[in-house]
Amino acid sequence: MAELNVDLVAADRKVWSGAAREVSAPSADGQIGILAGHTPLLAVLRPGTIKVSTAPREVAVEVQVDGGFLSVDDDVVTIVVDSITEVSGRESTLA
Amino acid sequence: MAGGSQRVYKQRIKSTQSLKKVFRAQELIAASRIGKARGRTAAAAPYERAITRAVSAVATHTATDHPLTTERTDTNRVAVLVIASDRGMAGSYSASIIREAERVVARLTAQGKEVSLYATGRRAISYFRYRERELAGEWSYGSDSPEAEVAGEIADTLLGAFLAPAAEGGVGELHVVYTQFVNMVSQKPRVVRMLPLEVVEGVAVPGENDALPLYDFEPSPEGVLDALLPRYVRSRIFSFMLEAAASELASRQRAMHTATDNAEDLIRTYTRLANQARQADITQEISEIVSGADALAAS
Numbered sequence: 509m510a511e512l513n514v515d516l517v518a519a520d521r522k523v524w525s526g527a528a529r530e531v532s533a534p535s536a537d538g539q540i541g542i543l544a545g546h547t548p549l550l551a552v553l554r555p556g557t558i559k560v561s562t563a564p565r566e567v568a569v570e571v572q573v574d575g576g577f578l579s580v581d582d583d584v585v586t587i588v589v590d591s592i593t594e595v596s597g598r599e600s601t602l603a
Numbered sequence: 604m605a606g607g608s609q610r611v612y613k614q615r616i617k618s619t620q621s622l623k624k625v626f627r628a629q630e631l632i633a634a635s636r637i638g639k640a641r642g643r644t645a646a647a648a649p650y651e652r653a654i655t656r657a658v659s660a661v662a663t664h665t666a667t668d669h670p671l672t673t674e675r676t677d678t679n680r681v682a683v684l685v686i687a688s689d690r691g692m693a694g695s696y697s698a699s700i701i702r703e704a705e706r707v708v709a710r711l712t713a714q715g716k717e718v719s720l721y722a723t724g725r726r727a728i729s730y731f732r733y734r735e736r737e738l739a740g741e742w743s744y745g746s747d748s749p750e751a752e753v754a755g756e757i758a759d760t761l762l763g764a765f766l767a768p769a770a771e772g773g774v775g776e777l778h779v780v781y782t783q784f785v786n787m788v789s790q791k792p793r794v795v796r797m798l799p800l801e802v803v804e805g806v807a808v809p810g811e812n813d814a815l816p817l818y819d820f821e822p823s824p825e826g827v828l829d830a831l832l833p834r835y836v837r838s839r840i841f842s843f844m845l846e847a848a849a850s851e852l853a854s855r856q857r858a859m860h861t862a863t864d865n866a867e868d869l870i871r872t873y874t875r876l877a878n879q880a881r882q883a884d885i886t887q888e889i890s891e892i893v894s895g896a897d898a899l900a901a902s
Contacts, residue, residue, distance in 0.1 A: 513714065515649060515653070517649045517650045517653055518650065519647065519650050519751035519754075519755075519837070519838060519841060520643065520650070520750075520751045520841075521646045521647070522646065522647060522648050524650050534769060535821050536821055536822040536826065537821050537822055541823075546780075547819055548817060548818045548819065548821050549658060549818060549819045549820075549821065550657055550818045550819070550821070551819075551820070551821035551827070552662060552822065552826055552827055552830040555827070570760055575830075576834075577657060577827065577831060577834070579653070579656070579657050579818075581660075581818075583741050585654045585808075586656075586657075588650060588657070588834070590652045590755075590834070
């Protein structure tokens with residue numbers, strides 16, 4: 509099955525990056541889930557929880573955000589967030 | 604008297620040595636921080652790239668006029684943001700950024716614009732204060748390690764000024780003066796017109812699939828643009844600040860390196876002079892003894 513290529517970035521660093529199966533994010537119109545093959549999308553995010561799953565029921569990273577936006581383009585998901593209040597899961601550290 | 608000049612030279616050598624230690628320490632500190640500053644610039648790049656891409660995607664798909672992208676004609680007030688350093692000891696860094704700022708202000712004033720100044724960094728703030736120039740806003744935040752929050756605060760203030768009505772001191776343009784980090788040996792002051800936004804810059808990424816896909820917008824193209832543009836401004840200002848920080852550290856390292864070299868030269872010169880003075884003293888003493896003995900023998 510096709511995979512999503514996810515980049516989760518904050519203003520001053522890259523928070524998470526990698527291949528994932530599903531992304532769930534709080535868009536302006538409500539929580540949306542994104543799977544591979546999603547139509548190109550640019551969405552504004554409300555405060556809420558972003559979840560990135562690498563396999564069914566396996567959450568790789570879960571963060572609380574204050575706002576931001578999300579773009580989906582050809583299975584490349586870029587999530588840009590203003591500030592992250594809580595992180596659980598693996599956080600990729602940038603050298 | 605003998606010994607007098609020797610003592611003076613010794614004192615100078617000592618004080619120059621301790622100064623040299625200070626310069627050397629500053630150089631090492633700057634050198635170690637540069638790597639970090641450049642790393643932070645690199646770490647902020649993905650965010651900026653993502654925002655720029657998104658802005659260009661919206662801009663190419665919608666013909667929406669946004670207040671931030673339209674020229675204002677109702678006011679001739681313009682804002683100039685000067686990004687300078689908090690501390691000196693960085694060679695000509697502060698001087699050249701302030702000179703560039705003055706040039707911009709002069710140019711804008713010549714165009715009949717009324718300039719309101721915004722300054723970051725204590726050097727710029729004290730420069731303008733000393734000359735009793737009014738500052739519309741000032742921030743000193745530790746210029747060698749700027750935080751995203753401060754950048755957000757600055758951006759919000761300036762966006763507020765840009766969107767404010769003319770009667771309440773709204774500005775029609777925003778120019779940013781900062782120091783561009785070309786490489787380790789070259790940093791030059793640069794002026795960027797930030798507002799109104801021109802979404803052409805760095806947008807048409809050549810080589811990539813030319814046609815951008817048709818996007819869905821949530822909640823709406825206007826809503827997305829509303830959320831994106833202020834973020835874009837914020838991230839640009841943050842990246843200017845990061846670049847200015849890297850430039851500051853690089854010029855400090857270079858200035859301190861030169862200062863260390865100069866101190867070494869001075870120490871060498873003074874050591875020579877001290878040796879000469881000592882030799883002169885010895886020669887004088889010998890000739891005194893010899894002439895004394897001669898006088899005794901003659902009598």
